[in-house]
Amino acid sequence: MVEPLTASHTVTGRVFAVLDSFDSLHRRQSLAAISRRTGLPLTTVHRLVHELEKHAALVRGADRDYEIGSKIWRLGTLSSVHVELREVALPYMEDVYELGNDAVQVAVLDGLRCLVVDRIAGSRTISVLSKPGSRLPLHATGVGKVLLAFGGAELQDAVLGSLDRYTDQTITDAATLRSQLSTITSQGFAITGEELAPGAISVAVPLRGKGGAVIAALGVVSSSDNTAISRMVPVLQITAAAISKKLAQIGLGEASRLRAE
Amino acid sequence: MVEPLTASHTVTGRVFAVLDSFDSLHRRQSLAAISRRTGLPLTTVHRLVHELEKHAALVRGADRDYEIGSKIWRLGTLSSVHVELREVALPYMEDVYELGNDAVQVAVLDGLRCLVVDRIAGSRTISVLSKPGSRLPLHATGVGKVLLAFGGAELQDAVLGSLDRYTDQTITDAATLRSQLSTITSQGFAITGEELAPGAISVAVPLRGKGGAVIAALGVVSSSDNTAISRMVPVLQITAAAISKKLAQIGLGEASRLRAE
DNA sequence: AGAGAGAATTCCGCTCAGCGGAAGGTCGGA
DNA sequence: TCCGACCTTCCGCTGAGCGGAATTCTCTCT
Numbered sequence: 001m002v003e004p005l006t007a008s009h010t011v012t013g014r015v016f017a018v019l020d021s022f023d024s025l026h027r028r029q030s031l032a033a034i035s036r037r038t039g040l041p042l043t044t045v046h047r048l049v050h051e052l053e054k055h056a057a058l059v060r061g062a063d064r065d066y067e068i069g070s071k072i073w074r075l076g077t078l079s080s081v082h083v084e085l086r087e088v089a090l091p092y093m094e095d096v097y098e099l100g101n102d103a104v105q106v107a108v109l110d111g112l113r114c115l116v117v118d119r120i121a122g123s124r125t126i127s128v129l130s131k132p133g134s135r136l137p138l139h140a141t142g143v144g145k146v147l148l149a150f151g152g153a154e155l156q157d158a159v160l161g162s163l164d165r166y167t168d169q170t171i172t173d174a175a176t177l178r179s180q181l182s183t184i185t186s187q188g189f190a191i192t193g194e195e196l197a198p199g200a201i202s203v204a205v206p207l208r209g210k211g212g213a214v215i216a217a218l219g220v221v222s223s224s225d226n227t228a229i230s231r232m233v234p235v236l237q238i239t240a241a242a243i244s245k246k247l248a249q250i251g252l253g254e255a256s257r258l259r260a261e
Numbered sequence: 262m263v264e265p266l267t268a269s270h271t272v273t274g275r276v277f278a279v280l281d282s283f284d285s286l287h288r289r290q291s292l293a294a295i296s297r298r299t300g301l302p303l304t305t306v307h308r309l310v311h312e313l314e315k316h317a318a319l320v321r322g323a324d325r326d327y328e329i330g331s332k333i334w335r336l337g338t339l340s341s342v343h344v345e346l347r348e349v350a351l352p353y354m355e356d357v358y359e360l361g362n363d364a365v366q367v368a369v370l371d372g373l374r375c376l377v378v379d380r381i382a383g384s385r386t387i388s389v390l391s392k393p394g395s396r397l398p399l400h401a402t403g404v405g406k407v408l409l410a411f412g413g414a415e416l417q418d419a420v421l422g423s424l425d426r427y428t429d430q431t432i433t434d435a436a437t438l439r440s441q442l443s444t445i446t447s448q449g450f451a452i453t454g455e456e457l458a459p460g461a462i463s464v465a466v467p468l469r470g471k472g473g474a475v476i477a478a479l480g481v482v483s484s485s486d487n488t489a490i491s492r493m494v495p496v497l498q499i500t501a502a503a504i505s506k507k508l509a510q511i512g513l514g515e516a517s518r519l520r521a522e
Numbered sequence: 523a524g525a526g527a528g529a530a531t532t533c534c535g536c537t538c539a540g541c542g543g544a545a546g547g548t549c550g551g552a
Numbered sequence: 553t554c555c556g557a558c559c560t561t562c563c564g565c566t567g568a569g570c571g572g573a574a575t576t577c578t579c580t581c582t
Contacts, residue, residue: 012276015272031560304532
């Protein structure tokens with residue numbers, strides 16, 4: 001039974017209606033904008049927002065707009081996604097690294113990009129781009145394509161609207177990318193070849209949490225002359241299964257939703 | 262003025278009392294534990310927590326304990342602390358790290374403390390205290406002193422009122438600290454020696470946003486036998502200039518403000 | 523296995539916190 | 553100067569939220 005999204009009749013519900021009205025496409029909003037997007041009366045939003053500001057859950061900028069405040073961010077660093085994904089995945093990532101000496105990375109969906117949660121790399125390895133904390137495009141990286149493929153129609157529509165070009169290999173045609181995505185969902189892994197940076201190719205597989213929802217992606221990045229990279233696919237899949245199993249154990253499972261409205 | 266931790270008489274206040282009861286030492290808590298730590302009646306906590314769970318603000322683990330959920334984490338990634346500062350500063354921080362292999366950190370003002378936004382550290386480096394998300398005292402850390410020195414009279418008055426002691430080196434005399442602060446503003450950097458934890462010394466410089474306002478601090482923490490740390494000052498200043506330039510470009514203006522009320 | 527403490531959950535009547543319409547204030551553009 | 557869009561303050565009504573009490577669940581002793 002789906003709750004009506006418009007509003008919840010409880011205070012907590014209204015608070016989260018306000019907070020949820022923020023997304024990567026609406027990081028800063030005026031009072032009236034929040035009221036419009038939530039469907040809540042202006043007066044109500046006004047009161048709630050002021051209260052939230054008092055708790056540093058929202059901050060008011062130099063202009064009049066509001067944005068998510070430091071309190072929320074700090075609380076977020078306590079969540080499993082942040083702490084445990086890193087902790088659980090790291091040992092397995094090391095194993096993968098030993099095998100091929102290619103850079104290994106874990107990424108999650110972050111708005112319309114993918115956020116590199118952690119990475120292992122030697123000094124020789126390439127991909128200065130994918131440091132922990134980097135936010136990479138979804139359509140030009142292995143991990144990105146995986147997250148995109150399993151990310152739902154709404155996300156895909158938003159991303160496919162404008163596909164930036166990074167190299168001459170970057171896929172900027174929506175139709176081409178769409179067919180790739182369906183291949184990815186069916187075969188369970190993604191490959192990119194010099195689509196983000198020349199000389200870099202990558203393979204990636206999904207990581208699943210409790211209930212089977214895709215919550216992250218695991219991938220390796222290698223130099224483009226390495227033909228052995230496709231041999232990494234089974235390795236990654238085994239590793240992903242092991243990590244996913246562990247993630248399910250500790251109960252990491254909420255599906256992350258995109259609110260595009 | 263510190264809010265009484267006991268309770269707030271508004272629903273939103275109670276919601277945040279519950280959320281705030283989570284910190285790095287209490288990442289997972291039982292219902293009863295939350296009730297105890299917040300001072301709220303068990304029944305009330307029970308109701309709130311269930312509602313929060315419905316909104317994925319809290320998640321219940323395999324055991325009965327609750328922890329911060331993916332919703333909060335996701336919202337946190339929308340805050341400017343995460344998006345703008347982290348993204349811009351990280352690559353530069355890595356450069357600094359390569360140079361000295363000391364822990365490098367970026368912090369912003371958060372109420373009467375300083376919030377560690379990000380940190381780079383090797384396996385050997387010290388300072389378990391300064392994880393991303395930690396809230397450190399302003400008067401006993403390098404980054405803290407910088408933020409305090411440039412934070413305005415109102416902030417300084419509030420902080421200087423009570424100076425907690427952490428080691429025998431901690432400055433607890435307001436007058437001494439005040440003169441240090443004016444030195445910091447004039448020379449443009451701050452140094453601490455074992456004032457927060459024995460064996461840890463640090464240097465820090467301000468990061469400026471659009472318009473020249475100090476919005477964050479960049480610092481390194483090192484073991485106290487490292488006499489070379491003062492040599493890091495010019496490195497930090499150059500780096501800070503580069504980061505500040507970039508921050509100004511993207512128009513990062515409003516820092517986290519102080520709400521003392 | 524049984525007792526017993528602590529934790530989680532359900533129940534329910536009272537009441538005040540939260541609600542939102544209305545009205546007034548502020549800024550900017552025509 | 554008027555108009556429209558946004559923000560803020562005021563205030564009386566009412567049902568959402570409150571929390572004490574009782575019940576059930578879940579461990580840990582002995």
